[in-house]
Amino acid sequence: MExxxxxxxxxxxxxxxxxLKGIDLIVSKGENVVVLGKSGEGKSVMIxxxxxxxxxxxxxxxxxxxxxxGLDDQQLKEIRTxxxxxxxxxxxxxxxxxxxxxSFALSRVLKITDEAEIEARSLEVLTAVGLAEAIDKMPxxxxxxxxxxxxxxxxxxxxxEIILYDEPTTGLDTITSKEISQLMLEIQKKYxxxxxxxxxxxxxxxxxxxxxxxxxxGICIGEGSFDELNNSKDPFIQSFFK
Amino acid sequence: MKLLHKPKxxxxxxxxxxxxxxxxxxxxxxxxLKNGFEWNEFIRQCYVMGYGSAGxxxxxxxxxxxxxxxxxxxxxxxxxxxxxxxxxxxxxxxxEIGPVITGLICAGKLASSIGAELGSMKVSEQIEAMEVSxxxxxxxxxxxxxxxCTLMVPLLTLFGDAxxxxxxxxxxxxxxxxxxxxxxxxxxxxxxFADLFPAIIKTIFFxxxxxxxxxxxxxxxxxxxxxxxxxxxxxxxxxxxWVIVIDAIAVQITSLVLYQ
Numbered sequence: 218m219e220x221x222x223x224x225x226x227x228x229x230x231x232x233x234x235x236x237l238k239g240i241d242l243i244v245s246k247g248e249n250v251v252v253l254g255k256s257g258e259g260k261s262v263m264i265x266x267x268x269x270x271x272x273x274x275x276x277x278x279x280x281x282x283x284x285x286x287g288l289d290d291q292q293l294k295e296i297r298t299x300x301x302x303x304x305x306x307x308x309x310x311x312x313x314x315x316x317x318x319x320s321f322a323l324s325r326v327l328k329i330t331d332e333a334e335i336e337a338r339s340l341e342v343l344t345a346v347g348l349a350e351a352i353d354k355m356p357x358x359x360x361x362x363x364x365x366x367x368x369x370x371x372x373x374x375x376x377x378e379i380i381l382y383d384e385p386t387t388g389l390d391t392i393t394s395k396e397i398s399q400l401m402l403e404i405q406k407k408y409x410x411x412x413x414x415x416x417x418x419x420x421x422x423x424x425x426x427x428x429x430x431x432x433x434x435g436i437c438i439g440e441g442s443f444d445e446l447n448n449s450k451d452p453f454i455q456s457f458f459k
Numbered sequence: 460m461k462l463l464h465k466p467k468x469x470x471x472x473x474x475x476x477x478x479x480x481x482x483x484x485x486x487x488x489x490x491x492l493k494n495g496f497e498w499n500e501f502i503r504q505c506y507v508m509g510y511g512s513a514g515x516x517x518x519x520x521x522x523x524x525x526x527x528x529x530x531x532x533x534x535x536x537x538x539x540x541x542x543x544x545x546x547x548x549x550x551x552x553x554x555e556i557g558p559v560i561t562g563l564i565c566a567g568k569l570a571s572s573i574g575a576e577l578g579s580m581k582v583s584e585q586i587e588a589m590e591v592s593x594x595x596x597x598x599x600x601x602x603x604x605x606x607x608c609t610l611m612v613p614l615l616t617l618f619g620d621a622x623x624x625x626x627x628x629x630x631x632x633x634x635x636x637x638x639x640x641x642x643x644x645x646x647x648x649x650x651x652f653a654d655l656f657p658a659i660i661k662t663i664f665f666x667x668x669x670x671x672x673x674x675x676x677x678x679x680x681x682x683x684x685x686x687x688x689x690x691x692x693x694x695x696x697x698x699x700x701w702v703i704v705i706d707a708i709a710v711q712i713t714s715l716v717l718y719q
Contacts (some may be wrong), residue, residue, distance in 0.1 A: 268591050297593040308588035312576075325495065326593035375592065 218245040220282075221379060221411040222267065227276035229262055236262050238435035239276070244413060249405055251414045251422040253457050254432035260415040261305070263432075264381040267413070268302050269293045280379065298326055301372035301410075305384040307364045309356040315367055316352050319343070319374050327375060342370040345407070346400060362393035366400070373404065380404070382414040386421045398424040419458060431457065483675045487605055490598045497603050504607035512568050512615055516561055520619035523556060524548055524626025532634055541635070545642045546649030548627035553650050557620040558658045559706050562665040565612050566698035570673035573604050574694030577677025578687040586678070601674045608670030613662040653717050661709035668701035 222244040229237040236259035244250050252260050265271040267278055269285055278285050280296055288296070310318050319339040323329045329338075343349045346366040356364060365385065372380055385401065386394035398421040404410060405425070414425055422429055423443050431439035431446070431454055439446055439454045447458045527548050535541050577600060580586050589596040628642045673694045680690035 270587055270591060294593045297591055300591070302588070302591040304584045304588055306584055308584035310585055310588070311583070321589075322592040322594055325595070325599075371592075 218247075220244070221246050221248075221280065222413065223277070223279040223282075224263070224267070225277045227263065227266060227278065228274045229259065229266060229271065230274050235435055237266075237273070240432070240435075240437060242413075242430060242437070244411055246411055247405070247409055249401075249412045249414060249425050249427045251416060251426035251429045252432060253416065253419075253422060253429060256417075258432045259435060260432055261383050264302070264383060264413055264415060268297065268300055268381060294326075298375060299378045301375065301377035301380040303365075303368055303372050303380065303382045303385055305387055307356075307368035309364060309368060309371070311356050313356075314352075315343070315348070315354050315356070315359075318356065318367065318371050322371070322375050338374055342373045343367075345373065345404070346370045362389055362396065365389065365393075365397055369397075369400065369404070373408065376408070378409075378411060380410050380412045382412060382416070384415055384417065386416060386418045391420075394418060395420060395424070397421075401425050479679070480671075480675055483678070484671060486597055487601055487671065487674075490595065490602050491606075493595070493598060495595075495598065497599050500599055501603040501607055504603050505611055508569055508607050509611040509614060512565060512611070513618065515564055515568065516615045516619045517622050519560060519564055520557065520622030521626035521629075523560060524552060524623030524628075525630040526626075527551065527556070527623075528627045528630030529634060532631070542645070544631060545627065545637075545645035549624065549646035549650050550654060552620055552623040552627075553654050553658055555658075555706075555710075557623055558616050558662045558665065559702065561616040561619040562612065562662060562669070562702040562706070563699055565608070565615060565665070566669050566702050567695050569608055569612075570669045570676075570694040570698035571691040573608075573670065573673030574677040574680075575687055575691040577601075577674060578680035578690035581678065581680050582682055582684060582687060601678060604674055605667065605670035608673070609663055609666040612666030612669060613659050616659070616662040657709060657713040657717065661705060664705045664709070665702050668705060669698045672698040672701060 220243050222242070224240055224242040227237050227240040227242075228235070236257075240263055242250070242263075252263070254260050262271055266273045267280070267285075269288065273286060276286075280300065283296065285293070285296055310321065313321065316339055319342065320335045323335050323338060329335055339352065340349060343352060346369050348363060348366050348370060351359060351363065351367070356367065359367060369385075382401065386397050389397060398418075401412070401414070401421075402425050405412060412425075414421070416422055426443050429439075429441065429443060429446050430437050433453060439449065439451065441449075446454055449455060528544055531547060532541065532544055535544050535547070577586070580600070586596045586600070589599065624643065624646055627646070628637075628639060631637050631642055676690045676694040676697065680686040
């Protein structure tokens with residue numbers, strides 16, 4: 218199967234603290250890879266390196282076979298039109314309505330100016346996440362779960378081939394968390410997306426993961442399917458599943 | 460040695476900050492020339508900054524004209540120069556008081572609001588979200604705000620000057636008896652192009668400095684809610700200092716070129 222994301226020997230240091238000490242990860246087309254690890258282990262740093270927000274100290278990151286480290290702003294911009302990023306906080310533009318949040322990237326990045334097309338695409342993604350009725354609301358009028366759904370819709374509207382999820386269910390109740398996880402699975406099937414999902418939520422991992430990797434001390438210490446890792450004898454790996 | 464160590468670190472910090480501000484200014488100019496100028500956001504910012512600040516500029520301008528007249532009138536009367544009060548108010552407001560007071564008001568109001576807004580967008584990862592979506596936050600957030608500020612501060616200054624004239628007339632009328640026609644005729648007679656033009660030019664620089672400092676402080680704030688307050692606070696202080704420094708430089712240049 219075609220490799221969409223290839224990370225080799227990724228290293229990143231902040232001051233004296235080496236957060237990533239050489240991460241290797243290959244994600245194939247249509248695969249959902251969940252990354253588990255304690256807080257502060259550099260999971261979010263890893264996906265921010267993938268999207269080019271953080272410059273790695275060493276290692277190689279290829280997306281669709283193209284090396285992204287060292288790219289200039291314009292080249293990164295082109296890569297980013299194929300990659301969606303769901304922030305932990307949602308990062309919704311709070312001075313804009315739901316409609317404006319969705320159309321922001323469409324008109325500026327994909328240069329779509331036809332109002333009817335923008336409206337149709339906005340409604341399509343809002344319907345996909347079950348938020349069609351909220352199109353004229355402000356983000357502040359939405360609940361936590363709805364904000365996550367809207368953030369997901371905003372990610373989907375540019376029709377990305379890759380989605381990077383940074384703790385998509387953090388701060389949500391169990392039921393809403395399961396709904397969001399289910400939605401992520403549906404999105405993978407419907408839009409054939411390839412994803413890296415950073416989470417602490419084991420039920421989210423159980424629903425969404427095709428494969429799980431576990432980070433500890435800046436390196437990958439375990440890899441496998443949910444069932445394989447769930448049956449692991451390693452006490453550290455087991456601690457995530459209990 | 461320890462005593463020398465601190466000032467040295469402080470100087471390095473100031474040099475770093477100056478370098479970063481210069482780079483930020485360079486980014487601003489680079490992004491003005493890029494395709495896709497955000498006209499809608501620019502107009503919205505002009506409205507927010509201009510209309511939003513008109514009230515405080517009106518009150519301040521009016522009171523300055525009013526107080527200036529009331530306080531100078533007794534002294535002028537002693538010298539038999541009461542009829543020069545409208546001219547004195549007009550010249551001092553147009554040349555110096557109007558631009559500086561409006562500049563300082565805008566430094567307080569606009570720089571803090573820009574710093575706080577962009578700072579909170581940084582904290583809530585909205586600026587990163589724009590970046591990863593492939594949009595250009597510098598063009599959308601920074602270019603529009605700095606240009607709107609550069610345009611609106613001179614307009615607000617003119618508005619403030621007009622309100623000072625009105626305040627001056629009310630003050631003059633409260634303690635004496637002068638017709639509106641006579642007051643405004645005397646005021647306008649005493650000012651010429653050489654008074655108005657340098658004053659407006661310097662307010663363009665005030666506006667640019669206020670917008671730039673507000674955007675820089677907000678855009679480069681650290682993460683955490685405390686940083687939003689720090690961004691707003693340092694934006695006000697730095698912008699106010701810039702207004703005073705630019706004014707001092709402008710007065711020197713004007714004196715050399717026009718009054719010597």
